[in-house]
Amino acid sequence: MTITQLEIQLVAVVVAAACALPGVYLVLRGMAMMSDAISHSILPGIVVAFFLVENLNSPLLIVGAALTGLLTVVLVELLADTRLVKEDAAIGIVFPAFFSLGVILIARFAGDVHLDLDAVLLGELAFAPFNRLEIAGRDLGPQGLYAMGAVGLLNLSFILLFYKELKLATFDAALATALGFAPVALHYTLMALVSITAVAAFDAVGAILVVALIVGPPASARFLTDRLSLTLGLSVALGVACAISGYWLAHSLDASIAGSIATMVGVCFTACYLFAPTHGLVAYYLMQRERRWTFARKVLVIHLLQHEGLPEAKRECRVDHLHDHLSWTPGFAERVVAQAEDRALVRHRDGRLWLTPGGRALAQEAVVHT
Amino acid sequence: MSSTPAITVRDLTVAYRESPVLWDIDWTVEQQDLVAIAGPNGAGKTTLLKAVLDLVDPVAGQVRVLGKPYRTVREQVGYVPQRGSVDWDFPTSVLDVVMMGLYGQLGWLRQPGAKERATAREALAQVGIEELADRQISELSGGQQQRTFLARALVQDATVYLMDEPFQGVDAITERTIIDLLRDLQADGKTLVVVHHDLQTLPEYFDSVLLLNVRRIASGPVEGTFTDENLRRTYGGRVGFLHPPSEDTR
Numbered sequence: 001m002t003i004t005q006l007e008i009q010l011v012a013v014v015v016a017a018a019c020a021l022p023g024v025y026l027v028l029r030g031m032a033m034m035s036d037a038i039s040h041s042i043l044p045g046i047v048v049a050f051f052l053v054e055n056l057n058s059p060l061l062i063v064g065a066a067l068t069g070l071l072t073v074v075l076v077e078l079l080a081d082t083r084l085v086k087e088d089a090a091i092g093i094v095f096p097a098f099f100s101l102g103v104i105l106i107a108r109f110a111g112d113v114h115l116d117l118d119a120v121l122l123g124e125l126a127f128a129p130f131n132r133l134e135i136a137g138r139d140l141g142p143q144g145l146y147a148m149g150a151v152g153l154l155n156l157s158f159i160l161l162f163y164k165e166l167k168l169a170t171f172d173a174a175l176a177t178a179l180g181f182a183p184v185a186l187h188y189t190l191m192a193l194v195s196i197t198a199v200a201a202f203d204a205v206g207a208i209l210v211v212a213l214i215v216g217p218p219a220s221a222r223f224l225t226d227r228l229s230l231t232l233g234l235s236v237a238l239g240v241a242c243a244i245s246g247y248w249l250a251h252s253l254d255a256s257i258a259g260s261i262a263t264m265v266g267v268c269f270t271a272c273y274l275f276a277p278t279h280g281l282v283a284y285y286l287m288q289r290e291r292r293w294t295f296a297r298k299v300l301v302i303h304l305l306q307h308e309g310l311p312e313a314k315r316e317c318r319v320d321h322l323h324d325h326l327s328w329t330p331g332f333a334e335r336v337v338a339q340a341e342d343r344a345l346v347r348h349r350d351g352r353l354w355l356t357p358g359g360r361a362l363a364q365e366a367v368v369h370t
Numbered sequence: 371m372s373s374t375p376a377i378t379v380r381d382l383t384v385a386y387r388e389s390p391v392l393w394d395i396d397w398t399v400e401q402q403d404l405v406a407i408a409g410p411n412g413a414g415k416t417t418l419l420k421a422v423l424d425l426v427d428p429v430a431g432q433v434r435v436l437g438k439p440y441r442t443v444r445e446q447v448g449y450v451p452q453r454g455s456v457d458w459d460f461p462t463s464v465l466d467v468v469m470m471g472l473y474g475q476l477g478w479l480r481q482p483g484a485k486e487r488a489t490a491r492e493a494l495a496q497v498g499i500e501e502l503a504d505r506q507i508s509e510l511s512g513g514q515q516q517r518t519f520l521a522r523a524l525v526q527d528a529t530v531y532l533m534d535e536p537f538q539g540v541d542a543i544t545e546r547t548i549i550d551l552l553r554d555l556q557a558d559g560k561t562l563v564v565v566h567h568d569l570q571t572l573p574e575y576f577d578s579v580l581l582l583n584v585r586r587i588a589s590g591p592v593e594g595t596f597t598d599e600n601l602r603r604t605y606g607g608r609v610g611f612l613h614p615p616s617e618d619t620r
Contacts, residue, residue: 028460164481168470171460178423178449179474180441226506228461 007129009247011144012261015201016239018152019213021159022194024228024235027218028170033088034073035214037095038191039198039207041072043102046199051109062199069195070188072098099207123206125247125257144204151200155193159232162186167228209258213239216265223276242268296336299326301345301363304355317353374437376401376530376561377422382431384417391417393585395431399563399578401529404556406566406575406592409582410605415565416452418582419532422563423449435530445474448528450519452535458508464518465490465503471522493521498547513544520551531555533564537571549575572596 026032042065049064072094079090131143140146159166169176169183176183194214201210221234246261253260274281303326307316316325323333337353340346345359355363377399384392392414399405407415420426422433424440435443448471468490469482476482494500497517502510510518516536523531537545552562552575566572572579573592581587581595581604588600 028457030457161479164473164476165478167462167466168473171462171467172451172456172470174420174423174425174451174455175449175470177425178444178447180444181473181478222461226461226508227463231461 004129005247005251007142007145008125008257009244011128011142011148011204012125012243012247012257013240014145014148014152015204016213016217016243016261017236018148018155018197019201019210020217020235020239021152021155021232022190022197023214024218024221024232025166025170025190026194027215027222028228028231031087032215032219033091034076034191035194035198036211037072037076037091038069038195039202039210039214041095041098041102042066042069042195042199042202043099043207044068044105045102046202047102047105047109051105062196065199065202066192066195068098069198070192073188073191123202123204123209123258125204125261128204147200148204151197155197158189158193166190205258205261209262212262212265213242216262216269217242220265220269220272223272223279238268238272239265293336293339296328296332297340297343297345298362298366300336300340300353301355301359302366304346304353305360305363305367308355308360314352318351319348319353320351322353374401375399375434376403376436377563378432378434378437379418379422380432380434382418382421382433383429384414384421384426385429390429390584392421392428395582395586397580397586397589399530399561401561402556402559403561403578404552404576405561405563405578405580406572407563407580407582408566408569408572408604409587413583413604415582416534419449419534419563419565422532423447445526446529448523448526448531450523450531450533450536453512453515453519453538455534458510458515460507462507463503464494464499464505464507464510464514467507467518468493468521468525471525474526489525490521493524494518496524497521497551513540516540516544516548520548528560530561531563533562535565535567537566537568545571569601 023032023035026035045065045068046061049058049061052064053060075094076087076090079085079093080087085093128144129142133140133143133146165176165181165186168179168181169186173183176186197214198207198210201213205213217235217239218231220238221231224234225231242264243261246264247257249255249264250257250260272280275283277283300322304317307313315321319333319337322328322337323330326333328336337346337348340359341348343358344356345362346353347356348354375398377397379395379397382392382395382397383390395418397418407418409415417426421428422435422440424433433440435447440447465487469486471493472482472486472489476486491500491503494503494517497520499514499517499521502514502518507515507518516539520533520536523533536548540548552564555562564576566576573596576592578590579592579596580589581600583604587604588595
């Protein structure tokens with residue numbers, strides 16, 4: 001691994017971590033698509049700020065972009081508040097308008113600078129190591145690494161400092177207001193952080209991958225844990241894993257790094273959705289199946305208990321007629337009986353089924369509790 | 371102190387986009403009272419609670435809690451919102467939700483610690499679900515969710531409690547637990563204002579009542595206020611289906 005490769009991965013990792021942190025709150029607040037709106041509509045903010053300062057590396061670009069991001073949020077909320085337009089439609093109206101304004105500004109006035117549309121949409125991580133941070137003639141590494149690192153630290157400190165306030169405001173905004181915690185101010189601070197994160201990550205990964213990294217890892221982490229702190233930690237970990245694996249995928253395919261990382265985010269989400277230990281689809285399916293067998297065993301022991309010691313028991317409790325009485329297929333009945341025998345719920349003697357004390361207890365308990 | 375009313379509402383009008391939700395409400399709640407707010411859907415019951423909590427801006431009028439503006443007495447007011455008002459899939463535990471009631475006392479930036487956890491556990495024991503402390507909240511039944519919210523209000527150790535339909539969708543045992551708890555709180559000197567839907571149980575559970583339908587129809591002690599005539603004025607003609615003839619209760 002060369003130094004350049006290492007530097008590219010470092011930038012990708014820091015971008016992923018910085019995006020995942022505010023992303024958790026967006027996903028929990030049901031406003032993941034706001035990241036899409038923000039990441040696109042910051043474009044005119046960047047362009048206008050660029051015209052003003054004529055320097056692509058000026059921090060004023062971040063300020064301009066953050067302001068446009070906030071303006072987007074405010075406009076979307078104003079539109080949604082009219083109740084004539086739902087929030088998703090409001091987002092769909094506001095951000096393309098902003099984004100296209102940015103596109104026109106670039107095409108018309110900035111054709112000859114480094115703001116081209118491919119970079120806007122997809123970024124170019126491979127160029128990240130070219131802009132160096134130099135202080136007093138010493139090379140300190142890629143500029144993007146420091147910019148993203150600063151934004152990541154900002155996000156982390158905000159979340160650590162206001163952990164309890166953010167949790168309350170996200171879970172129960174009314175109580176947060178009643179207790180005097182200004183959830184509206186927290187909301188806009190969070191949105192400002194998302195805007196800042198998006199603009200800082202923009203250069204490296206573009207508008208689309210920013211959305212993938214903000215929404216994907218937190219949405220994946222929700223399948224893995226039921227705790228907020230772990231959701232935050234796992235989101236960062238998954239984002240980092242996607243960044244590194246995405247880089248090497250791009251390396252082996254000779255493809256876009258940003259595109260490969262976004263692909264890995266998709267793979268990661270699919271894997272969590274399918275294979276998460278308790279909330280995943282497979283675990284859910286297995287649990288349903290186990291429940292079905294457990295229930296069938298209960299049906300069996302209750303059936304045996306009903307007829308236990310009665311004259312018709314001879315008929316009702318015969319193994320080879322069982323499926324008739326319970327309307328089961330013979331194969332299913334056989335498997336249920338085998339399972340019940342394994343669990344010492346019933347014994348098989350003289351072609352008949354007999355309840356063990358354990359089986360009788362289960363049947364009695366099942367009858368009482370249903 | 372006890373001469374100051376717990377809640378004073380004067381000429382309160384609240385509107386959403388020019389359509390009034392509450393029209394010129396005058397209402398007083400004495401301290402240590404156990405008050406039900408009843409009225410049909412859309413009568414403004416939740417809005418009235420929210421107006422007391424300063425969660426909605428009134429068009430006109432004034433609200434005082436313990437004789438002062440709400441902002442200055444936040445810590446003395448406990449709030450139990452409707453169960454359906456939050457996302458129960460939020461990644462957190464029962465104990466964590468209960469501790470949120472202590473955030474007001476903690477103030478900004480301070481994180482809850484061992485002391486807060488102990489207080490929250492006590493409150494869970496009080497509402498009878500101590501064993502669910504570490505449970506993920508999405509696994510709770512409706513009654514358990516309601517008990518969790520009550521425990522959260524208990525840890526606030528407030529003077530005045532506002533509860534929005536705490537009996538909604540709970541089983542008979544939980545309902546019993548909740549009403550016993552309300553009585554205990556009242557005996558401890560707390561004031562309780564409860565939005566209540568079940569007109570059958572209202573006279574048994576509560577001492578006073580506010581009958582609300584955008585306007586204040588009547589308020590005062592259950593006896594004398596909770597009459598057929600007032601109910602008819604609150605609910606219109608439908609009340610016959612909801613309430614047995616009041617001769618039975620007298």
